[in-house]
Amino acid sequence: MPLDSSLHQRRRALTAGELDAIPWIHLLAPQERERAVADLKIAEASPGEYVCRMGRPATYWFGVVDGLLKMSSDNEHGQTMTFTGVPPGGWFGEGTALKREAYRYNIQPLRNSHVAGLHVDTFHWLLDHSIGFNRFIMNQLNERLGQFIAAREIDRMTNPDIRVARSLATLFNPVLYPGVGEVLRITQQELAYLVGLSRQRVNEALTTLAEQGSIRVEYGGLRVLDLPALRSHVFSKETSRKPA
């Protein structure tokens, strides 16, 4: 059962720390915040479950408190295409919440994750009453537009190293995912699922990126050292091939 259907039963209140990590909560006036906090729910979701499914009516606007989600879509042939990952601090679904439509994507956890939900009615109430909230949403929509344009470029990249680099750069986006910070908690296997490459190839790409100084590979995560380089660096074809 998707999380958006079962959030009612599985919900619990957010801790003070979890509330503090929500990027838009600080932009609200006291009475607005009071209303938002009263409605916010949090639930745990595991791999294989759905946070929300394509076609289901949108009931919540979601945010990742902890963990890692993937956003995907099924085409008419039953194949699944992954668009992007959603790391901590990311909020999504505002487009469909705005129009009160059905979800256009599937959202599934790549590992055990904590997902917060704000009911669409409260979402709309905030839109009607809070300037700060409107500014956040506008900023978010604008930033995501840039992300999707970048995603189209990534799709046309044949070089796996560049695909990994660009995909990582989007996950490190400080505006969309302020919860990530310097280190992104992600395993190489999880990253492989996201970019659609084998774990071996991802490992090779990460090693190359680390050699170039744009990231550092750590156990269970990655540290970004040079985000602009990740976004734009072009690799020469023969950087790390061993000579014959």
Added chain:
DNA sequence: TCATTAAATTGTT
């Protein structure tokens, strides 16, 4: 707190 063991993740072929 420390040592031991299991589990997870990474590096390599």
Added chain:
DNA sequence: AACAATTTAATGA
């Protein structure tokens, strides 16, 4: 896909 090496997490004295 398989394997070894490394790191973390869990357990109990």
